[in-house]
Amino acid sequence: MVATSFTPMASLVGGALIGLAAVLLMWATGRVAGVSGIAARLFPPYEDGEFAGRLAFVAGLVAAPLLVRLATGSLPPQTIEAGTVTLIVGGLLTGFGSVWGSGCTSGHGVCGLSRLSPRSLVATVIFVAAGMATVFVMRHWS
Amino acid sequence: MAILIQFVIGLIFGLGLIVSGMSDPAKVLNFLDVGGIPAGTWDASLAFVMAGAVAVTFIGFGYVLRRARPFFAERFYLPTRRDIDSRIVAGPAIFGIGWGVAGFCPGPALTALGFGSSSAFIFVAAMCAGMVLARFVANLPSLTRFVAPADPLET
Numbered sequence: 001m002v003a004t005s006f007t008p009m010a011s012l013v014g015g016a017l018i019g020l021a022a023v024l025l026m027w028a029t030g031r032v033a034g035v036s037g038i039a040a041r042l043f044p045p046y047e048d049g050e051f052a053g054r055l056a057f058v059a060g061l062v063a064a065p066l067l068v069r070l071a072t073g074s075l076p077p078q079t080i081e082a083g084t085v086t087l088i089v090g091g092l093l094t095g096f097g098s099v100w101g102s103g104c105t106s107g108h109g110v111c112g113l114s115r116l117s118p119r120s121l122v123a124t125v126i127f128v129a130a131g132m133a134t135v136f137v138m139r140h141w142s
Numbered sequence: 143m144a145i146l147i148q149f150v151i152g153l154i155f156g157l158g159l160i161v162s163g164m165s166d167p168a169k170v171l172n173f174l175d176v177g178g179i180p181a182g183t184w185d186a187s188l189a190f191v192m193a194g195a196v197a198v199t200f201i202g203f204g205y206v207l208r209r210a211r212p213f214f215a216e217r218f219y220l221p222t223r224r225d226i227d228s229r230i231v232a233g234p235a236i237f238g239i240g241w242g243v244a245g246f247c248p249g250p251a252l253t254a255l256g257f258g259s260s261s262a263f264i265f266v267a268a269m270c271a272g273m274v275l276a277r278f279v280a281n282l283p284s285l286t287r288f289v290a291p292a293d294p295l296e297t
Contacts, residue, residue, distance in 0.1 A: 004166070004185045006185055008186075011190035013162070013194065014159065014162020015193060018198075019158075019194060019198025019199045019202065020198055020202070021154040021158060022155075022198075022203075023202030023203060026203060026207070026218070027209075027212060028213050029212055030212030032219070035155075035247075039273060040273040043273065045277070052145050053144060053145055056146070060150060060156060062252055064157050064253055065256035067157070068160055078168075078259065079166060080168075082167070082265075084261075086243055087244055087261055089244075090244030091240065091267065092240070093272065094244070095271060095273040095275075096272035097234065097240055098247070098273070099233070099276035101237060102221070104248045105247040105248075110192070111199060111203075113196050114200040117221065117224070119221070119225070122226055122230055126231060130237070130242065131241040134242025135175045135177070
């Protein structure tokens with residue numbers, strides 16, 4: 001594992017930006033800023049005519065580091081220790097589980113919690129607990 | 143115009159992920175590692191990301207949802223279900239395991255693509271496959287025998 005420093009201010013400001021984006025999306029399109037729902041609907045079956053907007057949102061997510069690099073000349077640290085098999089297993093579980101449970105960290109954890117949705121509260125408690133349990137097993141059970 | 147706005151909103155979301163540190167899986171895993179509390183390696187930052195985001199959306203949604211309609215749409219599309227079914231338990235449990243395994247949830251994984259790492263690309267490809275599979279399974283005839291009728295008052 002790689003040690004990381006506690007960054008309460010940067011994380012609070014970054015979180016506020018995420019919240020701002022969610023509010024702006026609700027204002028503009030009337031839809032919840034849930035990344036798993038938006039990404040999953042880039043693939044068929046298509047149920048509405050919002051494909052282009054969803055693609056634009058995802059393009060913005062991908063373009064953000066390019067903008068940061070352009071503006072500051074560098075990028076903050078990003079350490080990915082997982083190997084190929086772990087990445088594939090983690091990706092499959094993350095993709096399947098977030099769609100099966102109707103949302104991920106953004107849809108349930110941010111938008112749902114702020115709307116006081118009981119389903120989102122249950123989902124958030126479960127995915128944080130499952131994530132903590134998984135890391136505990138992987139790091140401390142050997 | 144609506145498309146361009148959604149690109150800019152995605153950009154702001156991505157900036158938030160980068161500034162907050164969520165685009166770094168090491169930071170996410172150190173938050174999830176409560177077993178690291180005694181050794182002092184636990185990184186509580188992610189709780190502040192959540193707090194900042196929820197505070198802004200809680201207040202912001204209050205204002206936005208009081209408007210007659212969204213700027214580019216006829217109506218608001220809000221999840222209204224409040225029941226706790228098996229999928230709202232199983233889905234997040236599966237997602238949480240995947241999150242703990244690699245340290246990526248969907249948003250940061252997509253933003254990580256822009257960092258140019260091949261690891262992020264592998265994760266996102268697998269994630270998309272998982273998403274397509276979940277929608278396929280959810281739409282199987284054996285799971286869609288019962289559907290709620292469309293609201294008769296809906297125009």
